[in-house]
Amino acid sequence: MIRIENVSLRYRTTPILHDIDLTIPKGGVTALIGPNGAGKSSLLSLIARLQPLQTGSITIDGLGVDSTPSPELAKVVALLRQDSVIASRLRVRELVGFGRFPHGRGRLTQEDCNIVNQSLRQLDLTDFADRFMETLSGGQRQRALVAMTLAQGTDYILLDEPLNNLDMYYARTLMQALRAIADENGKTVVIVLHDINQASAYADRIVAMKGGRVVGDGTPAAIFTPDVLEGIFGFRMRVETFDGKPLVLHHL
Amino acid sequence: MTIISVDTPTRRRLVAGLGLAILFLASLSVGVGEFSLARVVNDPEALQLLLISRLPRTLAAVLAGAGLAIAGLIMQTLAQNRFVEPSTAGTAQSAELGILLATLLLPAASLPIKTLVASGAAMAGTSVFLMTAHRLPPTQPFLVPLFGIVYGGVIGAAATFAAWHADLLQFLSVWTNGDFSGVLRGRYELLWFAALTVAIAWLVADRLTIMALGRDASIGLGINHARMMQLGLVVVSVISALTVVVVGMIPFVGLVVPNIVSRLMGDNLRGTIVCVAASGSGLVLGCDIIGRIIRFPYEIPVGTVMGVVGGLVFLWLLFRRPDHA
Numbered sequence: 001m002i003r004i005e006n007v008s009l010r011y012r013t014t015p016i017l018h019d020i021d022l023t024i025p026k027g028g029v030t031a032l033i034g035p036n037g038a039g040k041s042s043l044l045s046l047i048a049r050l051q052p053l054q055t056g057s058i059t060i061d062g063l064g065v066d067s068t069p070s071p072e073l074a075k076v077v078a079l080l081r082q083d084s085v086i087a088s089r090l091r092v093r094e095l096v097g098f099g100r101f102p103h104g105r106g107r108l109t110q111e112d113c114n115i116v117n118q119s120l121r122q123l124d125l126t127d128f129a130d131r132f133m134e135t136l137s138g139g140q141r142q143r144a145l146v147a148m149t150l151a152q153g154t155d156y157i158l159l160d161e162p163l164n165n166l167d168m169y170y171a172r173t174l175m176q177a178l179r180a181i182a183d184e185n186g187k188t189v190v191i192v193l194h195d196i197n198q199a200s201a202y203a204d205r206i207v208a209m210k211g212g213r214v215v216g217d218g219t220p221a222a223i224f225t226p227d228v229l230e231g232i233f234g235f236r237m238r239v240e241t242f243d244g245k246p247l248v249l250h251h252l
Numbered sequence: 253m254t255i256i257s258v259d260t261p262t263r264r265r266l267v268a269g270l271g272l273a274i275l276f277l278a279s280l281s282v283g284v285g286e287f288s289l290a291r292v293v294n295d296p297e298a299l300q301l302l303l304i305s306r307l308p309r310t311l312a313a314v315l316a317g318a319g320l321a322i323a324g325l326i327m328q329t330l331a332q333n334r335f336v337e338p339s340t341a342g343t344a345q346s347a348e349l350g351i352l353l354a355t356l357l358l359p360a361a362s363l364p365i366k367t368l369v370a371s372g373a374a375m376a377g378t379s380v381f382l383m384t385a386h387r388l389p390p391t392q393p394f395l396v397p398l399f400g401i402v403y404g405g406v407i408g409a410a411a412t413f414a415a416w417h418a419d420l421l422q423f424l425s426v427w428t429n430g431d432f433s434g435v436l437r438g439r440y441e442l443l444w445f446a447a448l449t450v451a452i453a454w455l456v457a458d459r460l461t462i463m464a465l466g467r468d469a470s471i472g473l474g475i476n477h478a479r480m481m482q483l484g485l486v487v488v489s490v491i492s493a494l495t496v497v498v499v500g501m502i503p504f505v506g507l508v509v510p511n512i513v514s515r516l517m518g519d520n521l522r523g524t525i526v527c528v529a530a531s532g533s534g535l536v537l538g539c540d541i542i543g544r545i546i547r548f549p550y551e552i553p554v555g556t557v558m559g560v561v562g563g564l565v566f567l568w569l570l571f572r573r574p575d576h577a
């Protein structure tokens with residue numbers, strides 16, 4: 001369980017997050033949605049201790065993110081950043097292998113290698129495993145970064161817009177893979193999505209943010225209604241029901 | 253294709269090791285004194301020459317080369333920029349200023365103490381560089397080396413001014429332009445600390461590779477980013493200060509060697525750090541040998557030769573069509 005209590009954040013004098021109180025239960029897929037600049041990435045970077053907490057507290061399974069040693073947290077929570085750039089010339093397999101660093105602090109055991117191979121397979125990267133990252137396409141690179149995050153093997157997986165650059169096929173494959181590791185391995189996935197229909201189809205729970213506040217928290221059926229969506233995104237959209245799930249015609 | 257690429261690193265390592273061994277023997281054989289390696293066995297004078305002058309000089313080149321290449325690599329990791337190295341980022345200039353001040357203020361101090369002062373100055377100078385480098389916009393990678401050159405220039409000018417004031421300009425040139433001709437047994441041994449720092453770099457190779465992925469990736473994988481920055485800073489500063497004090501600064505080694513190795517073998521440092529060190533040794537040894545034979549029996553300082561060779565290699569690196577292996 002991730003508990004966020006009274007968390008506010010400001011850059012110099014600009015407030016970014018206002019008194020966030022949020023509990024994300026263990027297990028399942030939680031989608032974080034909201035317009036650009038809502039503070040989604042900022043919140044994730046606080047949970048993943050990439051910046052210090054200014055006020056309030058965040059705990060993951062009872063471990064305070066500001067008080068638990070960083071190497072310990074690295075075995076509990078992994079974050080894929082929205083704008084990761086890999087400037088190093090690393091092969092895909094090497095990069096994914098570094099996801100295992102928190103466990104062996106370096107040398108890969110046979111088990112580590114198996115996990116790396118499994119992550120590569122999950123993202124259909126086996127054929128690219130020995131290529132340098134810079135020789136991949138944008139979507140292939142994104143998949144390699146996701147594979148690295150999954151290889152970290154943490155119970156909590158935070159993904160900031162992982163569908164960026166992915167084509168429809170791989171977007172769907174990734175959402176299915178995340179669903180599967182949540183259902184079968186009991187992982188907790190928190191994922192920032194702009195495609196709210198992906199959120200509707202694969203998430204158990206939607207957390208909506210706007211202007212640095214949590215403005216909605218509930219099942220897809222509860223959040224994806226014309227009124228709530230208008231409150232979040234500022235325009236009216238048609239919502240249909242398809243296969244028992246809300247389908248938002250946001251592009252019309 | 254796959255089979256070859258599996259073998260290539262091993263083959264490259266073999267070739268590199270062999271090349272280094274040849275350069276090592278060549279360096280032992282080249283010089284003004286009557287000498288050939290074959291005579292060492294039964295000629296005590298030749299043996300003396302070898303032990304007092306040739307071997308120390310060769311070892312000094314090997315140690316300084318390895319150290320500077322590793323210092324450059326770590327500097328590039330810390331600054332997140334491939335175009336910096338100690339001699340273009342104010343590290344060497346700060347060390348020069350430090351050793352100058354130590355000479356002025358503590359004339360009686362021993363060489364290790366002065367080296368310590370120089371290391372401290374190098375650390376201070378490099379910290380300021382790194383703090384500034386991290387504030388520069390990452391969209392403009394050439395700003396960092398440009399800033400480094402200007403910054404180093406300012407510190408270098410301060411050192412020159414202080415040296416001129418104290419009538420120590422000849423001393424300063426000993427530190428700013430690397431030269432192995434004065435290396436004798438008993439005068440280079442401090443450089444063995446460079447070997448120690450190379451060993452440290454090898455031990456933390458995985459961490460350095462992750463550091464190169466950026467601050468967020470490092471923290472995410474549980475690396476103490478701040479402490480690694482400090483460790484890297486100490487390693488870079490100590491290597492630079494040792495080189496400046498013992499043989500004088502040698503430019504470009506830290507720039508071209510890590511870049512070439514990265515092109516050929518990638519950036520997974522656990523696999524490449526030994527090659528970086530060995531190539532640095534080879535480059536410095538090679539340049540020292542060139543400096544010794546090109547105007548035989550006179551010598552051209554290795555710093556000058558490296559200025560030309562390293563500069564050319566660097567231009568080639570910049571203009572060569574990038575190939576994606």
Ligand SMILES: Nc1ncnc2c1ncn2[C@@H]1O[C@H](COP(=O)(O)OP(=O)(O)OP(=O)(O)O)[C@@H](O)[C@H]1O
Pocket residue numbers: 011014016034035036037038039040041042043082
């Ligand atoms: N380093 C920074 N300095 C100043 N303001 C910042 C900084 N980083 C983010 N912000 C501001 O904080 C707010 C929240 O940013 P954040 O990246 O968390 O938004 P987001 O919800 O992830 O948006 P997006 O959907 O575009 O990724 C934005 O208004 C942004 O301008």
Ligand SMILES: [Mg+2]
Pocket residue numbers: 040041042082160
């Ligand atoms: Mg964002």
